[in-house]
Amino acid sequence: MKKSVLLLFLIAISSTSFAQELPFKKVKLSDSIALENQMQQLAAICDTQNLSELDLFKFQLIRGEYEDALASIKKRVAETPIDQRQYLDVYIHYVEAKLSTNFKDAFKKSYNKYVKNSDDIQVLNLDKALIVRDPTDYYVSNFNTTYTSINSEKISQPIAIDLVKKYFLKSVFSSTRAIYFEEIKQDHKRRYVVNDSIVIPMKDGAEVSMVVVKRKGNSTAKKSAILVSSIYAGTNEASAMLSASKGYIGVIANTRGKRLSKSDIKPLEYEHTDVYEVIDWISKQSWSNQKVAMFGGSYNGFTQWASMKHKVHPALKTIVPMVAIAPGIDYPMENNILHNYSYSWNFYVTNNKFLDFEASNDFKRWNSLKNTWYKTGVAFNKLDSLDGRVNTLWNTYMQHPSYDDFWKKMIPYQQEFAKIDIPILTITGYYDDSQRGAIYYYNEHHKYAKNPNHYLLVGPYDHWAAQTKPEESLRNYKLDKAALINIEEELIYQWFDYILNGKAKPSILKDKVNFQVMGTNTWMHKPSLSAMTNDTLTFHLSADKTNDFYALKSKANNLEIQMSVDFKDRKSMTNTEYYPWPLERDQINLKDGLIFKSEALKEDVIINGSFLGNLEFSINKKDVDYSVIVYELTPEGNYFHLSYYIGRASYAKDREQRNLLIPNQKTKVSFDNSKLISKKLEKGSRIVVVVNVNKNNNAQINYGTGKDVNKESIKDAEIPLEIIFTGNSSISLPIWN
Incomplete structure (x- = not known):
């Protein structure tokens, strides 16, 4: 729409349009021209005074104010590190192309030049952000859903602003995706030799599909291979290219049945044999120097441990499992x-x-x-x-439901860890969903192997950040600068250079256990997990109550705290705040579970490690799924989610064998595998502990009959659960003084 037409429109609308309600009349989503005109008009009458600089740019662009938009985005790009502006660079090329007479040709030409002038790492970051994690379909769906849900001819300012921002994302990415996809993929062909048509046979007749990536222009000398073994076919090419850009041969092996393999897809079940055979195949290739290293996160971390179940291949020199799942331990079930x-x-x-x-x-x-x-x-x-x-x-x-032979066959079990004698770097995060899997491998390796050469790095990361490069904030919490290390592109290749090429060990690995202390901007380095702590804060549950809080006491007591859960009630849920998102909030649900609060800390302390629980209780059932959440209540009155644990009482003593409780008889369940954390707790803070029974829509509901929990139903919920905790119950926080 030309500016003169837009001006007439603005004059015609009522001055009240700039107040809370704005006129809105739907058009057909399929009518792109009518939709564009409507969004342009809506952007023009929205109140943008309080928008961020980036959001203001979006409104300038949708209004058609391209010169102003270009100036705004150039300023933002100049202020943003190059590795964090994959989206912003799309925006700037989009605006420039809008100023031309041929949008597609202009965008293609400028983006082509941009990609060619970028280094290997920058292009791979573009691939990961724009292709591997392609957001376009989501943006289109998100706008369409929001638009169609509006059923009024007037909308509020917040709804209008939200709609314009969603339209911006839909418009920019849907009109440029095909172009930047092609430009990035063509650039890969310019830099790398990619053989993605390899299929190798397994000894049992199954097939595994492989991809081998080499950097063009490198010498023909034999090289070490960096292997990623993954079920996520089609998403690891950038990782293999990164390895190639670092001077190695990048190799991807996909789970049998995936990509070009004609076998049946069997997640988890055959990696313990297939990955070993893949390593053997690599070691026999003409380009191989018989040195293979592995890395990868989540499922791709599990496959590294699986490869060593029966024996360690002589060519496998090191592994770097990040946020590795442990089947039967933390996936698909956690503590059963x-x-x-x-x-x-x-x-x-x-x-x-x-x-x-x-x-x-x-x-x-x-x-x-x-x-x-x-x-x-x-x-x-x-x-x-x-x-x-x-x-x-x-x-x-x-x-x-128990840790039986089905799960045990997938990864090393007990004494099978003893033979694993290669250097290992395990990486996980305090808020990693698979932290328990990563720490399980670490603990079992140290339990059965003699003096293992096994390093651990852990920081304030979640499942994604611990595999890549952490951003400045995690779930609304601003990380210390010391935590902002580039794991994917720097640390793991420093480790590979150290092990495979005899270069210096990564400087951050000053001891076997390396962890970032939140709130101090420093790392600590200890020889073992147990060395992380030199003292313990122990709190006992008590029935003393002030307002919504029971008291945490320093000594055991004879008091009892009762809780009742009606499993028939489906209008409400319990344990809904178990998952830590956001990390810090100004309030928690004080009506969900039993809430206990300590006295104020008299000095700063650092919580280091996994908190321990010893819960003594009786129930009128044969089993219960319980949880414990630990918060720091700061002097400012905010709740910081420190750690959490969920478990099934009947498996507390042994994950392999279910031991049902005796109804109405006191029992004690203990655990020491809560989520590990390191954080400075301020003087004046209080510890808040939430003890709860799990009843929500995210996991099984254990009705306590003693039957297979998968078969229990609401028909087993006639009698509410009555659970009575005693004052002998305690929560112990490992600390460093």
Whole structure:
């Protein structure tokens, strides 16, 4: 729309349009011209005085004020580090192209030049941000859903502003995706030789699909190979290219059945043999110097440990498992409680030879499924019946609720850890969903192997950040600058250079256990996990209550605290704040669970490690799923989520054998594998502990009958759960003075 037409429109509208309500009349989403005009008009009448600089740019662009928008985005780009502006660079090329007479040609030409002038790392970051994690479909769907949900001819300022911002994302990425996809992929061909058509046979006749990446222009000398073994076919090429850019051969092996393999897709079950055979194949290639290293996160961390179950291949020189899952330990169940997020994951990785993003991103389906299951109270093993799809893997998982032979065959077990004698660097985070898996491997290796050459690095990272480069904030908490290390592009290759090429050890690894102390901007370095702490703060539960808080006492007592949970009640849930998001908030739900608060700390202390729990209680059932959350209540009145634990009482003593409780008889359950953390606690802070029973739509509901929990249903909920904790129950925080 020309400025003169827009001016007439602005004059015509009522001055009240600049108040709270704005006129809005729907057009057909398929009518792109009408939609563009409407969004331009809406952007023009929105109140943008309090918008951020970046959001103001979005409104300038949608209004058609391209010169102003270009000036705004150039300023923002100049202030942003190059490794954090993959989206911003799309924006600047988009605006420049809008100022030309041929948008597509102009964008293609400028983006092509931009990519060619970028170094290897920068282009790979573009690939990861724009292709591997392609946001376009989400942006389109998000706008369309928001737009169609509006059923009024007037909308508020916040809704209008939100709609324009979502339209901006939809417009920019949907009109440029095909172009930048092609430019990035063509640039890869300019830099690398990629052989993605390799299929190798396994001894049992199955097939594994492989990708080998070499940097063009390098010598023909034999090189070490950096292997990523992954079920996520089609997403690891950038990692292999990164290895090639660092002077190695990048290799990807996909789980049997994935990519070009004609075998059946079997997640988790065959990596313990297949990955070993892949390493053997690599060691026999003409380009190999018989040195292989592995790295990768989550599933790709598990495959590294799986490769060493039976023996360590002579060519395997080191592994760097990041946020590694441990099947049967922390995935798909945690402390024997089966979570439902693995239900959708199974479709994501098995629906086709690559990944089914459409199924994975069908949040409406997954939310509807778990809500329907919770509201109806049907048994957990009926999830796929409610979904209307057969979920073979899910049904298999439910047949193995304890840590039995099905799980044990996947990774080293007990004495099988003793033979693992290669250098290892384990990386995880305080808020990593798979931290318990990563620490399980670390502990078992140290338990059975003699003086293992095994390093641990852990910081204030979640499942994603611990595999890549942490951003400045994690779940609303601003990280210390010391925590902002580049794990993916620098640290792990410093480690590979150290092990494979005899270069200096990464400077951050000053001892075997290396951890960032939140709130101090420093790292600590200790020879072992146990050396992280030199003292303990122990608190006992008590029935003394002031307002919403029971008291945490320094000594055991004879008082009892009672809690009742009605599993028939599906209008409410319990333990809904178990997951730490955000990390810091100004309030928590004081009506969910039993809330205990300590006296104010008399001095600063550092909590280092995993908190311990010794809960003494009696229940009127044979079992219970319980949780414990520990917060720091700061002097300013904010709750900081420190750590958390969830477990099934009947497996507290032994994850391999279920031991049911005797109803109405006191029992003690103990745990020491809560989420590890390191953080400075300020003088004047208080410790807040939430003890709860798990009843929500994110995991199994244990009704306490003693039957298979997967088969229990709301029919087993006639009698509410009554649980009585005694004052002998304690929570102990490991600290460093």
